[in-house]
Amino acid sequence: MARSLGRLFKGFQSPAFPKAMGAELCPATCVSVRTPFVRTILALPSAFSSKPQDFSLPNSSWGPEMLRLYNHYKSQCEVEVEGEEKQEGPWQRLPSYNRSLKFTPAADLCVLPSGGVYLSKTIQSKARLFTRNITDPGAAFEYVLFVNKEKQKCVGIFQTGHLLEGPPGHVHGGAIATMIDTVTGSHATVLSGPVMTANLNINYRSPIQLGHTVLIESSLDKMESRKTFISCKVTGTDGSKLYTEATALFLSISVSHLLGG
Numbered sequence: 001m002a003r004s005l006g007r008l009f010k011g012f013q014s015p016a017f018p019k020a021m022g023a024e025l026c027p028a029t030c031v032s033v034r035t036p037f038v039r040t041i042l043a044l045p046s047a048f049s050s051k052p053q054d055f056s057l058p059n060s061s062w063g064p065e066m067l068r069l070y071n072h073y074k075s076q077c078e079v080e081v082e083g084e085e086k087q088e089g090p091w092q093r094l095p096s097y098n099r100s101l102k103f104t105p106a107a108d109l110c111v112l113p114s115g116g117v118y119l120s121k122t123i124q125s126k127a128r129l130f131t132r133n134i135t136d137p138g139a140a141f142e143y144v145l146f147v148n149k150e151k152q153k154c155v156g157i158f159q160t161g162h163l164l165e166g167p168p169g170h171v172h173g174g175a176i177a178t179m180i181d182t183v184t185g186s187h188a189t190v191l192s193g194p195v196m197t198a199n200l201n202i203n204y205r206s207p208i209q210l211g212h213t214v215l216i217e218s219s220l221d222k223m224e225s226r227k228t229f230i231s232c233k234v235t236g237t238d239g240s241k242l243y244t245e246a247t248a249l250f251l252s253i254s255v256s257h258l259l260g261g
């Protein structure tokens with residue numbers, strides 16, 4: 001277990017900002033790899049089951065607004081320079097998988113001081129990322145994240161499926177919190193390496209209709225020692241309608257924190 005976590009976070013171990021913001025956050029097919037975060041992203045599939053699927057690519061459930069915004073940011077991941085090969089653009093897409101740890105043999109399990117083990121083999125083999133655990137396309141969270149290293153921004157484009165209902169016909173507040181945590185948490189991870197959410201403050205301004213696509217834009221407010229402060233807004237796809245505002249605090253952690261050490 002400890003070895004698996006170590007592998008997972010290996011690329012995060014020298015996350016100093018702004019060095020990490022020099023990251024080239026490219027899809028798994030990209031060959032240009034320089035920074036700790038990108039190494040981690042690219043290493044992730046090998047820590048999964050044999051056939052990792054990148055869920056942040058378009059599928060048949062994506063509506064026109066989801067596709068339009070995806071294409072808008074995707075087109076800025078590479079730029080044409082006259083007479084030269086395509087170059088990296090200001091935005092980079094973050095790939096997204098549904099597992100963070102592969103099955104680990106019993107010998108790898110971490111024995112806690114209490115005498116228990118960190119995770120049973122069964123739980124490890126069945127564990128799935130919360131936002132990617134419903135396999136029916138379009139039923140729950142459809143999303144893709146892009147980061148902009150120069151502007152220190154991250155955007156999430158989310159299409160909200162019918163299984164996210166809270167108030168009739170509208171998205172559950174916990175699902176909105178999940179979307180916000182996903183965008184701001186990924187942003188903080190890009191900036192600072194392994195982090196956990198310490199505090200999330202949410203103001204729900206207007207209900208989000210089920211099936212709607214929303215844009216979640218997060219910005220770095222400040223970094224202080226182990227603390228990364230991020231704020232974000234959830235809006236309609238043209239940015240005019242404000243649905244939700246939030247601020248979040250992330251604390252950098254070591255792998256031993258996750259093991260209860």
Ligand SMILES: CCCCCCCCCC(=O)SCCNC(=O)CCNC(=O)[C@H](O)C(C)(C)COP(=O)(O)OP(=O)(O)OC[C@H]1O[C@@H](n2cnc3c(N)ncnc32)[C@H](O)[C@@H]1OP(=O)(O)O
Nearest residue numbers: 181182183185186189195196197198199227249251253257
């Ligand atoms: C590729 C990956 C993409 C991931 C995307 C998804 C992201 C999802 C992220 C999550 O959902 S994480 C799960 C939800 N979060 C948790 O379960 C965290 C549970 N809490 C903890 O594990 C610990 O409380 C925590 C790591 C947050 C902090 O414990 P520490 O022991 O490391 O910190 P400590 O208590 O020593 O405090 C350090 C500093 O932070 C401050 N602090 C800690 N918790 C705080 C808090 N809640 N609010 C404000 N300040 C806080 C604390 O006052 C102190 O400030 P000073 O250094 O200035 O004195």
